[in-house]
Amino acid sequence: MGILLDATTRVLVQGITGKAATFHVDQCQAYGTQIVAGVRPGKGGQCWGKNVPIHNSVKDALSCHGVDASLVCVPAAQAMDALLEAIEGKISLIVCITEGIPIHDMLLVREKLAGSSSLLIGPNCPGIITPGQAKLGIMPAEIHLPGTVGVISRSGTLTFETVWQLTRMGIGQSTCIGVGGDPIHGLSLADGMRLFQEDPATEGIILVGEIGGEEELDAAEYVRSHGTKPVAAFIAGVSAPAGRRMGHAGAIVSGERSGAAHKIAALEEAGIAVARHPGRIAQTFLERMGR
Numbered sequence: 001m002g003i004l005l006d007a008t009t010r011v012l013v014q015g016i017t018g019k020a021a022t023f024h025v026d027q028c029q030a031y032g033t034q035i036v037a038g039v040r041p042g043k044g045g046q047c048w049g050k051n052v053p054i055h056n057s058v059k060d061a062l063s064c065h066g067v068d069a070s071l072v073c074v075p076a077a078q079a080m081d082a083l084l085e086a087i088e089g090k091i092s093l094i095v096c097i098t099e100g101i102p103i104h105d106m107l108l109v110r111e112k113l114a115g116s117s118s119l120l121i122g123p124n125c126p127g128i129i130t131p132g133q134a135k136l137g138i139m140p141a142e143i144h145l146p147g148t149v150g151v152i153s154r155s156g157t158l159t160f161e162t163v164w165q166l167t168r169m170g171i172g173q174s175t176c177i178g179v180g181g182d183p184i185h186g187l188s189l190a191d192g193m194r195l196f197q198e199d200p201a202t203e204g205i206i207l208v209g210e211i212g213g214e215e216e217l218d219a220a221e222y223v224r225s226h227g228t229k230p231v232a233a234f235i236a237g238v239s240a241p242a243g244r245r246m247g248h249a250g251a252i253v254s255g256e257r258s259g260a261a262h263k264i265a266a267l268e269e270a271g272i273a274v275a276r277h278p279g280r281i282a283q284t285f286l287e288r289m290g291r
Contacts, residue, residue: 002129002130002131002133002134002174002175002199002201003130003150003174003175003195003196003199003201003202004069004093004119004121004128004175004177004195005069005093005128005129005130005133005134005135005136005175006130006133006134007032007034007130007133007134008034008068009033009034009068009069009093009134010034010036010065010066010067010068010069011028011033011034011035011036011067011068011069011070011071011134011136012036012037012038012039012058012061012062012065012067012069012070012071012086012091013025013035013037013038013039013048013052013070013071013073014038014039014058014070014071014072014073014074014082014085014086015039015040015072015073015074015075015078015082016038016039016040016048016052016054016073017038017040017043017048017054018040018073018074018075021071021073024073024097024137024138025038025048025071025073026049027135027141028071028134028135028136028137029049029052031134031135031141032133032134033134033135033136034134035048035052036052036065036066036067037052037053037054037055037061037064037065037067038052038053038054038055038061039054039055039056039057039058039060039061039082039085040054040056041056041057042056043056044056044057044060057085058070058082058085058086058088058089058091059085059089062089062091067089067091068091068092068093069091069092069093069094069095069136070086070089070091070093070094070095071095071097071127071136071137072086072094072095072096072097072098072122072123073097073098074098075098076098076099076100076101076102079096079098079101079105079123080101080102080105080106080108080109082096083096083109083112083120084108084109084112086118087109087112087113087116087118087120088112090116090117090118091118092117092118092119093118093119093121093136094118094119094120094121094122094186095120095121095122095125095127095128095136095137096120096121096122096123096124096125096180096186097122097123097124097125097126097127097137097138098122098123098124099123099124100124101123101124101182103182103183103184106123106182106184106185107184109184110184110186113186119186119187120185120186120187121136121177121178121179121180121186121187122178122179122180122182122185122186123180123182123185124180124181124182124185125137125156125178125179125180125181125185126138126139126156126159126160126178127139127177127178128175128176128177128178129141129144129173129175129176130174130175131144131145131146131147131172131173131174131175131176132144132146133146137178138156139156139159139160139163139176139178140160143160143163143164143167144163144167144173144176145166145167145170145171145172145173146172146173146174147166147171147172147173147174148172148173148174148201148202148203148204149166149171149172149173149174149202149203149204149205149206149285150173150174150175150176150177150192150196150199150202150204150205150206151163151166151173151175151176151177151205151206151208152176152177152178152179152189152192152193152196152205152206152207152208153176153177153178153179153207153208153209154178154179154180154181154189154208154209154210154215155178155181155208155210155236156178156181158208158234158236158278158281159176159178159208161278161281162206162208162234162281162282163176165279165281165282165283166206166282166285168282169282169286171282171285171286174196174199174201174202174203175196175199175202177192179192181210183212183213188215188218188219189207189209189215189216189218189219190215190218190219190221190222192207192219193205193207193219193222193223193227193231194222194226196229197222197226197227197228197229202229203229203230204229204230204231204232204285204288204289205229205230205231205232206231206232206233206234206281206282206285207219207231207232207233207234207267207272208233208234208236208281209233209234209235209236209263210235210236210237210260211235211236211237211259211260211263212237216233216235216263216266216267217262217263217266219267220263220266220267220269220270220272221266221270223267223270223271223272224269224270224271227270227271230273230285230288230289231270231271231272231273231288232272232273232274232275232281232284232285232287232288233267233272233273233274233275234274234275234278234281234284235260235263235264235267235274236260236278237260238260238261238264272288273285273287273288
């Protein structure tokens with residue numbers, strides 16, 4: 001069993017007939033994810049594919065279906081409303097792959113999340129996958145292998161690179177989570193480390209961070225105080241100049257604590273093995289495991 005998502009999870013897709021959703025929702029369903037309903041205003045009463053009913057609103061969908069999770073695939077301008085609908089509907093897990101949501105909109109979403117029963121992954125993220133069971137997002141399923149290593153990352157591309165390294169070595173993954181690279185998002189790296197620490201199906205953890213913000217420092221502190229499982233990490237952006245954004249909106253060095261060197265030092269002080277090259281992430285994890 002994976003954390004947050006498994007083969008029994010019932011999923012609602014918001015924006016199910018949009019261009020961003022069509023391909024990826026089909027891939028999620030083909031992987032075994034239970035897509036029970038979709039939402040697209042004005043399309044209520046229609047069906048997506050062969051058997052997924054479409055509703056005009058989240059409220060309408062929830063009145064007809066049991067839902068455990070929502071995949072939000074709507075354009076950035078409408079994403080805040082979609083996220084608020086899902087939170088108000090008390091959907092337990094919300095995954096938002098949308099890129100370019102305004103920071104002001106996400107501040108309102110975060111305020112609504114506080115004290116709610118919903119957990120948000122994203123936005124601007126690849127999502128979550130429990131290999132062999134289900135996936136919510138855009139990750140290529142074929143590179144994953146069921147196993148016991150948890151992967152959590154701020155970078156979608158480096159999530160895929162890390163997983164592919166592990167799979168080529170025959171090392172399977174329990175759950176893989178891309179938290180997203182925007183400055184305001186849901187699940188943090190420290191939140192993910194806690195979930196993996198508490199998950200009996202996860203024996204080791206790989207964390208992939210980058211410059212900008214202080215999430216990696218919080219994750220390091222969690223591992224230092226509570227961690228009992230082996231952890232390896234990689235920090236992207238070692239050579240990035242201060243004040244320049246590198247890819248993600250949240251990847252900008254605004255002070256010493258948000259730079260790569262400070263983060264690497266904090267991770268190592270917490271007993272985490274840090275790879276110095278992205279091609280050695282899996283190998284560094286193996287070395288941390290003593291293999």
